[in-house]
Amino acid sequence: xxxxxxxxxxxxxxxxxxxxxxxxxxxxxxxxxxxxxxxxxxxxxxxxxxxxxxxxxxxxxxxxxxxxxxxxxxxxxxxxxxxxxxxxxxxxxxxxxxxxxxxxxxxxxxxxxxxxxxxxxxxxxxxxxxxxxxxxxxxxxxxxxxxxxxxxxxxxxxxxxxxxxxxxxxxxxxxxxxxxxxxxxxxxxxxxxxxxxxxxxxxxxxxxxxxxxxxxxxxxxxxxxxxxxxxxxxxxxxxxxxxxxxxxxxxxxxxxxxxxxxxxxxxxxxxxxxxxxxxxxxxxxxxxxxxxxxxxxxxxxxxxxxxxxxxxxxxxxxxxxxxxxxxxxxxxxxxxxxxxxxxxxxxxxxxxxxxxxxxxxxxxxxxxxxxxxxxxxxxxxxxxxxxxxxxxxxxxxxxxxxxxxxxxxxxxxxxxxxxxxxxxxxx
Numbered sequence: 001x002x003x004x005x006x007x008x009x010x011x012x013x014x015x016x017x018x019x020x021x022x023x024x025x026x027x028x029x030x031x032x033x034x035x036x037x038x039x040x041x042x043x044x045x046x047x048x049x050x051x052x053x054x055x056x057x058x059x060x061x062x063x064x065x066x067x068x069x070x071x072x073x074x075x076x077x078x079x080x081x082x083x084x085x086x087x088x089x090x091x092x093x094x095x096x097x098x099x100x101x102x103x104x105x106x107x108x109x110x111x112x113x114x115x116x117x118x119x120x121x122x123x124x125x126x127x128x129x130x131x132x133x134x135x136x137x138x139x140x141x142x143x144x145x146x147x148x149x150x151x152x153x154x155x156x157x158x159x160x161x162x163x164x165x166x167x168x169x170x171x172x173x174x175x176x177x178x179x180x181x182x183x184x185x186x187x188x189x190x191x192x193x194x195x196x197x198x199x200x201x202x203x204x205x206x207x208x209x210x211x212x213x214x215x216x217x218x219x220x221x222x223x224x225x226x227x228x229x230x231x232x233x234x235x236x237x238x239x240x241x242x243x244x245x246x247x248x249x250x251x252x253x254x255x256x257x258x259x260x261x262x263x264x265x266x267x268x269x270x271x272x273x274x275x276x277x278x279x280x281x282x283x284x285x286x287x288x289x290x291x292x293x294x295x296x297x298x299x300x301x302x303x304x305x306x307x308x309x310x311x312x313x314x315x316x317x318x319x320x321x322x323x324x325x326x327x328x329x330x331x332x333x334x335x336x337x338x339x340x341x342x343x344x345x346x347x348x349x350x351x352x353x354x355x356x357x358x359x360x361x362x363x364x365x366x367x368x369x370x371x372x373x374x375x376x377x378x379x380x381x382x383x384x385x386x387x388x389x390x391x392x393x394x395x396x397x398x399x400x401x402x403x404x405x406x407x408x409x410x411x412x413x414x415x416x417x418x419x420x421x422x423x424x425x426x427x
Contacts, residue, residue: 002108007021007085012259022290022314025292026089030090034065038066040060043073082108083310088112094111097111116136119137134181143195145165154195167200169203171203172207173212200239203221203244225254242265245282255286265279269295275348276293278320293310301331301338324346
């Protein structure tokens with residue numbers, strides 16, 4: 001059974017559960033074109049894949065972006081790591097990895113594909129589409145996502161491809177535009193129900209001026225979601241939501257409304273490492289049970305370590321600022337130069353969630369915590385290779401059999417333990 005299905009059952013049965021679903025959104029090729037695979041500063045263990053670059057014109061380093069084979073290698077590696085629950089891809093990448101390769105057949109990770117690509121995600125170079133009111137559009141059909149063909153032969157609910165899709169809507173507070181978007185969603189839902197295709201619903205903030213004050217957008221989005229789904233029976237409803245995090249009040253308002261409504265957040269533009277870690281921590285604290293991070297993962301200096309930190313945070317084992325320090329320790333241990341110095345990466349930047357990442361930074365706050373002082377030596381030395389700890393060398397309580405005694409660990413001891421473990425795993 002896929003971990004997604006197990007966790008959805010747990011979340012609905014126990015609203016106080018810490019159970020949390022993490023998705024890696026590797027569907028950027030439906031938005032960004034050649035830049036979608038992300039910077040070549042990070043490659044999978046397999047390393048570089050061949051690419052043609054004429055030396056008299058430019059070098060591969062000057063181009064700076066991964067090619068698709070390198071992108072697929074990272075998806076394979078993240079899937080095999082086993083810490084995420086959903087891998088979201090384009091229909092084409094889903095075909096390559098799910099249908100042709102069978103990557104997810106023996107994995108607890110659920111494959112998913114972007115089921116529509118509205119114009120506000122057309123973030124191509126030199127284009128202006130993201131600045132125009134969002135228009136509905138679908139490149140891939142449900143059959144193509146499930147089977148890789150225009151007509152899918154159905155025998156139950158098992159398909160060689162993905163049987164889960166992301167459908168997105170962008171409300172802009174303009175009657176004709178929003179009505180048309182909802183009409184397209186209605187047609188998609190009815191087709192999905194007939195074809196036993198599950199989906200989750202992504203609701204973007206308006207991508208043009210809506211006339212709504214920024215502090216009221218959360219209320220606008222919440223009401224639109226609940227109004228939209230009020231007319232949808234359970235058989236056609238999304239299995240969870242993906243929305244912008246508008247703060248504690250808006251999140252709690254939506255999360256508490258219906259125990260059967262599972263709320264998730266989107267990551268938005270890359271930002272600092274602390275931005276990402278604090279976002280997932282706060283969203284979970286106030287009711288979110290899912291996070292879908294795309295650029296925040298794809299632009300990370302070390303994607304596997306970054307995902308490991310996300311899981312540690314949602315499991316309640318480490319705080320966001322501790323995670324930033326531990327993550328930098330891993331980078332140091334692997335000899336990877338971070339994009340920002342630690343002090344800069346510990347800053348929280350307040351950014352509007354525009355899909356093309358053009359929002360201006362509005363405020364900066366540095367994370368501080370004196371409780372971390374005792375753990376700093378362990379984190380600062382996280383880059384050094386060390387042998388497995390013994391009872392005599394451990395910086396944390398141990399049981400008689402030598403295993404860590406988590407029940408008696410202090411916060412700083414737990415941080416030291418995690419830093420040591422991560423160094424041995426990634427260093």
